[in-house]
Amino acid sequence: MRVLFVNENLGGHATMHLHLRQVLREEHPEIExxxxxxxxxxxxxxxxxxxxxxxxxxxxxxxxxxxxxxASAWVRSRLRRLEAEFDAIHxxxxxxxxxxxxxxxxxPSVVGLDTTNARNAYSLPYxxxxxxxxxxxxxxxxxxxxxxxxxxxIVAKTDSAAASVRDRxxxxxxxxxxxxxxxxxxxxxxxxxxxxLRPHLPRVVFVGTQLERKGGNQLVxxxxxxxxxxxxxxxxxxxxxxxxxxxxxxxxxxxxxPRLWEILRSSAVFAFPSxxxxxxxxxxxxMEAGLPVVACSVNGVPxxxxxxxxxxxxxxxxxxxxxxxxxxxxxxxxxRARMGAxxxxxxxxxxxxxxxxxxxxxxxxxxxxxxxxESAAVGHAPRDPHGSLRRRPPHRART
Numbered sequence: 001m002r003v004l005f006v007n008e009n010l011g012g013h014a015t016m017h018l019h020l021r022q023v024l025r026e027e028h029p030e031i032e033x034x035x036x037x038x039x040x041x042x043x044x045x046x047x048x049x050x051x052x053x054x055x056x057x058x059x060x061x062x063x064x065x066x067x068x069x070x071a072s073a074w075v076r077s078r079l080r081r082l083e084a085e086f087d088a089i090h091x092x093x094x095x096x097x098x099x100x101x102x103x104x105x106x107x108p109s110v111v112g113l114d115t116t117n118a119r120n121a122y123s124l125p126y127x128x129x130x131x132x133x134x135x136x137x138x139x140x141x142x143x144x145x146x147x148x149x150x151x152x153x154i155v156a157k158t159d160s161a162a163a164s165v166r167d168r169x170x171x172x173x174x175x176x177x178x179x180x181x182x183x184x185x186x187x188x189x190x191x192x193x194x195x196x197l198r199p200h201l202p203r204v205v206f207v208g209t210q211l212e213r214k215g216g217n218q219l220v221x222x223x224x225x226x227x228x229x230x231x232x233x234x235x236x237x238x239x240x241x242x243x244x245x246x247x248x249x250x251x252x253x254x255x256x257x258p259r260l261w262e263i264l265r266s267s268a269v270f271a272f273p274s275x276x277x278x279x280x281x282x283x284x285x286x287m288e289a290g291l292p293v294v295a296c297s298v299n300g301v302p303x304x305x306x307x308x309x310x311x312x313x314x315x316x317x318x319x320x321x322x323x324x325x326x327x328x329x330x331x332x333x334x335x336r337a338r339m340g341a342x343x344x345x346x347x348x349x350x351x352x353x354x355x356x357x358x359x360x361x362x363x364x365x366x367x368x369x370x371x372x373x374e375s376a377a378v379g380h381a382p383r384d385p386h387g388s389l390r391r392r393p394p395h396r397a398r399t
Contacts, residue, residue, distance in 0.1 A: 010282030104150035115278035152367035158300025182353035190290035195268025202268035207282035213274030264289035275316040292339035310343035
């Protein structure tokens with residue numbers, strides 16, 4: 001089966017697809033996988049998706065939708081040329097194919113997602129929701145709903161995301177799957193006790209391409225005000241950060257870089273106070289390295305981090321809660337070791353990329369088989385929004 005994987009390629013999406021590529025190549029010879037990665041925005045795309053300062057204040061500028069449509073236009077131009085070469089299309093996320101519903105209807109297709117725009121509209125850290133947020137969301141919902149109706153199956157990465165698709169968009173369970181994200185575990189085990197490789201000054205580590213979106217600015221603020229003399233903070237990010245006490249910034253680590261594993265293995269705590277993430281591949285990588293995780297209780301993150309067992313969850317934007325959780329772990333090596341071991345066990349049990357790939361392949365095979373059966377039965381009649389068959393009435397030309 002020739003499958004084209006369309007990848008939004010933002011942040012952890014790139015890492016997730018790096019692991020998926022490897023598993024498909026090594027363990028699924030029945031799949032000939034090709035990847036179409038959406039590139040960083042061109043100047044034109046940046047202009048189309050730019051914020052309008054006055055309207056942004058009231059959340060009236062439709063900036064997220066304009067940015068998504070600009071990226072989706074790039075994907076549509078490629079899919080029109082490529083779709084005939086493939087047996088199926090796998091799009092991640094739904095925003096990549098907002099303008100490609102025709103392709104999704106013509107080809108066996110799976111659309112994966114980590115969250116919905118109905119949720120994102122109220123959690124973007126650089127946009128405060130207003131009374132205009134809901135009216136401005138309606139055009140986006142129409143585009144998303146068209147994608148969900150056109151795809152053969154919808155794959156949510158968390159139960160939280162699946163609930164939003166089900167409750168807000170009316171997608172039935174018969175067309176909805178939950179396939180949890182995964183990574184390929186390292187063969188080498190992490191240290192038995194997190195932080196023991198650097199006993200004199202324990203290390204707190206953060207991974208996030210954009211500090212504001214991932215809670216990095218809040219973490220730096222809390223560290224510099226209260227913890228700079230008690231621990232080192234390592235930020236793995238693409239952004240430039242002003243110098244600070246016991247603050248280390250690493251700007252040149254990309255997905256798959258082995259240095260990330262070494263940094264995680266030598267750390268004591270992983271901190272990720274993002275207010276927007278639906279799930280986080282970075283959190284999974286920290287769990288694999290045996291680190292307890294401090295994160296925000298938002299979206300699907302509680303499905304990754306078991307509060308009090310594999311880490312500690314705090315409320316979004318709560319500096320005191322973040323500080324208290326970091327202090328509790330930094331001052332209790334035994335608790336770090338216990339939570340880190342539980343987190344690694346949870347990762348190996350629930351978030352292995354090999355299991356994720358097998359379930360994705362099974363879903364693709366199911367969609368392809370159903371598409372062939374429907375096409376043979378009704379002569380390429382389209383599915384209705386809930387996946388059942390309906391016959392198209394004879395076409396009548398207008399006069």
